[in-house]
Amino acid sequence: MRVLVVGASGLVGQHVVERLRDRRHEVTAVARTARPGIDRAFDATAVTEADLAGLLAGHDGVVFAAGRDDRQIPRKPSYPAFHQGNVEPVVKLLAAARKAGATSAVVLGSYYTHFDRLHPEWELAVTHPYVRSRVEQARAGREAAGPNLPVAVLELPFVFGRADGRLPNWSGGLDRWVRSRSPLFAPPGGSAATTATSVADAAVLALEERSGEDVPLVDENLTWKDLISRVATAAGHAREVHDLPAGVLRAAMHLTGLAQTLTGKQSGMNPAGLGDLMLRDLFVRHETPRAIDHAIRETFPARA
Incomplete structure (x- = not known):
């Protein structure tokens, strides 16, 4: 296959490009910034469908590994920013891929859409602008692709790993915390985790396989206490992780929401609902769990 990868310089995008080439596929690597290994540099939110159509000529498949992260905090209301970063580029890309005759597509999404399907009573897409953008990304993207271009959506939880110096965008604060002298705390609940x-x-x-399915990914399901403990151990600063009462987490999220309101900002994950969400077991069922300790060590290496 000849595959276009958008977001090819990111942590996951780099691994996708490498694995495609390992499988003898031809890859066109696209990213926002020009750098070694990138064939074309452009902003996926600004490029036109016509530009994409020309770039996609002769390609059999496309992977979207870019998008706006939920940890970015735009001005209120934030949904237009997440729609621009997550929905519009995918719609343009898949519409252009359909017209170019591509036969397979993959979009890297979020495991929040998995839980939105499983638990509609949680109203995740109503409460959180970021989740709404990911739900709309899958729906509108598939609509733009049409019936002859199957679009698989990989629903990603926490992703560990490293690629050419790139690390998970959520890892910086946790890295500094576990290496500090500050005590470690973790609330009840936990999350699925995987590797790049x-x-x-x-x-x-x-x-x-041209699957066209929603694919929730998981290697291990970790409680927050286990996750933080294993990160601290990998970083060479192993110590006890204390229990954080649920009420303390909810209060902290409430204060975060107030601060955003006062500054005119709105995060993709509404702090008022995020506290309750973090207290749940956001676990994904799997039949063959795989340990991710090697990827945790890559992300948080011990320093001499």
């Missing part, structure tokens, strides 16, 4: 290499494997498989 596992995501790449799943993306290539979905392309080759």
Whole structure:
């Protein structure tokens, strides 16, 4: 196959490109910024469908590994910013891919859409602008692709790993915390976790099989206490992780929401609802769990 990868310089995008080439596929690597290994540099939010159509000529598949992260905090209301970063580029890309005759597509999304399907009573897409953008990304993207271009959506939880110096965008604060002298605390609840290499494997498989499915990914389900403890151990600063009462977390999220209101900002994950969400077990069912300690060590290496 000849595959266009948008977001090819990111942590997951780099692994997708590498795995595609390992499988003898031809890759056109696209990213926002020009750098070694990138074939074309452009802003996916600004490029036109016509530009994409020309770039996609002769390609069999496309992978969207870019988008606006939920940790970015735009001005209120924030949904237009998340729609611009997550929905509009995918619609343009898949519409252009359909017209170019592509036969397979993969979009890297969020596991929040998985839980939105499983638990509509949680109203995740109503409460959180970021989740709404990811739900709309899958729906509108598939509509633009049409019936002959299957679009698999990989629903990603926390992703561990490293690629050419790129790390998960959420890892910086946690890295500084576990290496400090500050005590460690964790609330009840937990999350699914995976690795960048596992995501790449799943993306290539979905392309080759033209699956067109929603694919929630997981290697391990970790409580927050276990996750923080294993990160601290990997970083060479192993110590006890204390229990954080649920009420303290909710109060902290409430104060975060007030601060955003006072500054005219709005995060993609509404702090008022995020506290309750974090207290849940955001676990994904799987039949063959795989340890991710190697990827945790890559993300948080011990320093001499």
